Amino acid sequence: MSETTVVADPRGETRLRIERAALDLFTSEGFDEVTTDAVADAAGISRRTFFRYFATKADAVWGDFTAHVNRLEVLLAAAGDHQPVLTSICRAYVEVNDYATDDLPMLRQRLRLIFTEPALQAHSQVRYAAVDRAVADHVARRTGASAGALVPRLVATSTRAAATTAFEVWLADGRLPLAWALHDAFDELAAGFPSLRPARPAVR
Amino acid sequence: MSETTVVADPRGETRLRIERAALDLFTSEGFDEVTTDAVADAAGISRRTFFRYFATKADAVWGDFTAHVNRLEVLLAAAGDHQPVLTSICRAYVEVNDYATDDLPMLRQRLRLIFTEPALQAHSQVRYAAVDRAVADHVARRTGASAGALVPRLVATSTRAAATTAFEVWLADGRLPLAWALHDAFDELAAGFPSLRPARPAVR
């Protein structure tokens, strides 16, 4: 958050070292089996210092997520009003998750942990809440409704559900690009799940 | 879960006593400010015994949630194939949450805590995952797809998003019945969010 981006960036460097150590240890041993002492040792720092970089053991898995949310907010705010709301959200999601191919392995590692380990899965809800708030604000701005009303909230949570589901499928499959998975999920959602009615004209 | 419903039910009785003590203390003092020692004291038991009834401090807030999920599964399995998939899910959600008016205050208390306290919010994701699995299985059964495919997962997570959003709105408002809020959310979701396009024919 501070302007600590001078030259050698000694702070960001050790932060990254901790992150990698944590990711590797959690992946090989399991999140619960690794103590913060072990992570600190592997990163060459003390346990106390670990908690100066990450407020929580779980936080080491979620790189700089607040920056992620901030970028999403900027993208949503910059989206023009000429496109449908859902489209603007989808595009923002796609763009904010447009990683360089070199970063994909680490992203996979993060997501695999988050989706697999119950403790991290639990932690994720708090992170998602920040995303939902951003999207709900965007929808409220576009529709004139209150951000606490049903539709903005619902759009926020269900688009986020679409995004995380796309991530899961992308992670499990490994073939299709992430952007495609996101578009598939959003298309399905925006059209009211057309693949649920194969040839049934909804009797009643 | 067990058949512990004999006559006096001494076990279920103390369990309920713990639950009430926890709910009241958490509501008045805040979840993080109340120690398990305090809850145990208020319930007239020892800390060790508290953890024999609830695996986690947070679990005391979620009554018997596995029974809730089981009922949902039964309702989904019993739903006929004549109605659209989303309708069957909506009806199951409405029916499984059809509480007696006497139970509503306690339900509100639970939900307010769950939605408000970050620690409980985090815990909720693990509970929701069980619900999602049940719904995804139902969708997979109805559509013939794999339960791990995109559409069943997406339907599960977004319908659950609709349900929780409905709960939040119901909790905040207090006027409209829970069933109405659920129907509103599901209608919006099933129709692809019609209230997002007031008079705009989606230019491209």
Add this chain to the structure above:
DNA sequence: ACGCTAGTGACACCGAGTGCCACCGGCAAG
């Protein structure tokens, strides 16, 4: 040489959760 500051490590502390053992109640068999 002086002080200031940022980053760090050591230590003590709290609270959630767990394993272990000892205790006490009832209850059936002898």
Add this chain to the structure above:
DNA sequence: CTTGCCGGTGGCACTCGGTGTCACTAGCGT
């Protein structure tokens, strides 16, 4: 009545995540 079993319980010690405090060091300007 005594013996032994058994489910529920309490006490205790321990691990581990997380926090507050303090002392130490390295750099850096004066």
